[in-house]
Amino acid sequence: MTGPISLALDDGVATVTIDRPESLNALNSAALDALLDALDEAEEREARVLVLTGAGETAFAAGADIEEMADFSTPEAHAYASLGHDVTRAIETFPAPAIAAINGYALGGGLELALACDLRVASERAVLGQTETDLGIVPGWGGTQRLPRLVGDETARRLVYFGDRVDAQDAHELGLVGDVVANDELDGHxxxxxxxLAARPRFALAAAKEAITQSHETDLAAGxxxxxxxxxxxxxxxxQREGMAAFLEERDPAFE
Structure with a gap:
């Protein structure tokens, strides 16, 4: 794929890169549409793992494109928010684990993309924040819902209300990211x-992902x-047959 989003598939791992480094990988409507197309293609090609990252050395995604949305009417803003929700929901429901490789700024909508992933790994240079109140708005692509589920209610309120930016280590301590690594080790990690993950049983991981997601969306009995x-x-x-046979035979399993 060419344009604002690139897709590469290697050994079952689909790497989707936001490729607008000149604008700190800000997400305009064209980029969001292209993200949806990339996610559809990765699913069609039966990717076993999804990696989401940003091009360049500075940003994962610095947020929604302020230049595009500054003069939106309410209906235009609603449509833009809906497009962002479509993207984050597509990541959240992608039938394989999704990893956010946060190589720089992940602010506003950029953080919301990362929140939709299953795992988040940050470079030591990363800066994260739900910064929308600085612009006189609120998170619009799921931040008010996913952030409290990840870090707890009061921490989420503080991050949203004050628009705080936190470095990678503080993000790790808050539970925003699972790993922090040196910048030159991010890709390898x-x-x-x-x-x-790609070597593990594909359908079991997809089922586990869906079941864990259900825990955020329904009551305990239904979950x-x-x-x-x-x-x-x-x-x-x-x-299932291979995994259990391998266990009983004391050998490594050969999953599909």
């Missing part, structure tokens, strides 16, 4: 994580029922 049905549905699959 994420590649190793992705490779390990437990979903888990029980999902667990049972994996019996009879190649990976």
């Amino acid at each position: 994420v590649a190793a994580l992705a490779s390990d 437990l029922d979903f888990e029980r049905r999902t667990w049972a549905s994996l019996f009879g699959t190649h990976d």
Whole structure:
């Protein structure tokens, strides 16, 4: 793919790169549309892992494109928010683990993209923030919902209300990211994580992702029922038979 988004697929790992370094990878409508296309293509090509990152040395994604949205009417703003929600929901429901490789600024909508991923790895240079109140608005692509689920209610309120920017280490302490690595080690660290995930049973990981996501969207009883049905549905699959046979035979499994 060419344009504001690039897609590369290697050994089951789909790497989607926001490629607007001249604007700190700000997300305009064209970039959001292209992101949706890239996610669709990665799914069609049966990617086993999704990696999302930004081009250049400075930014993962510095947020929504302020130049584009500054003069929006309310209906235009609603359409733009809906497009952002479509993208974050597509990441959240992608049928494989999604890793955000945060190589620089992840602010506003950029952080919201990262929040939609399953795992977040930050370079030591990364700066993260839900900074929309600085612009007289609020998070519009899921930040008010996903951030409290990740870091807790009061921490989320402080981040949103004050628009604080936090460095990678503080983000790790808050629970915003799972790993912080040296800048020159980010690609290798994420590649190793992705490779390990790609070698694991594909359908089991997809089912685990969907079940965990359900825990944020439904009550406990419904979530437990979903888990029980999902667990049972994996019996009879190649990976279940192979995984258990390998365990009993004390050998490494050969998953599909």
